Amino acid sequence: MGKGSNAQKSQQARERNQKKIGKTDEERKASSDKAKKDSAAFMCKICRQTFMVNAKPSLLYLHITAKHEEKKDDPTACFDSLAGFDPEDPDGEKKAPCTVAGPVKPKKVVKKDDDLSLLLDAGLKMGKKK
Secondary structure: OOOOOHHHHHHHHHHHHHHHHOOOHHHHHHHHHHHHHHHOOEEOOOOOOEEOOOOOHHHHHHHHHHHOHHHOOOHHHOOHHHOOOOOOOOOOOOOOOOOOOOOOOOOOOOOOOOOHHHHHHOOOOOOOOO
16 A cells, blocks of 8 residues: 555645755845844934844943943933833833732742641552452
């Protein structure tokens, strides 16, 4: 017995060949354009240095303090995205989460006592029957 019809074998061969060919020219161009755009997501207005799209505000502020000491009081002079940035709290940990219902209370953890007698009551028996 065979492993399938000729149509199935032809379809599988086409799929294998398509994987070997790889991306089309349009896909390659779109991918490289996206990579260029992401690599220059943040650009300093003064020195034109670029930063990746995943750069944190603390890294951008570090650039300001290292390269443009005179502008550290106004970080938006270099990066528009630093509007409202607090140098005392660079990662935003001190900010209270704004919730409609108020502050979130932690749930109480109920500690359960592990007792063998409870296991015995559940139907487990100790020892072998004779």
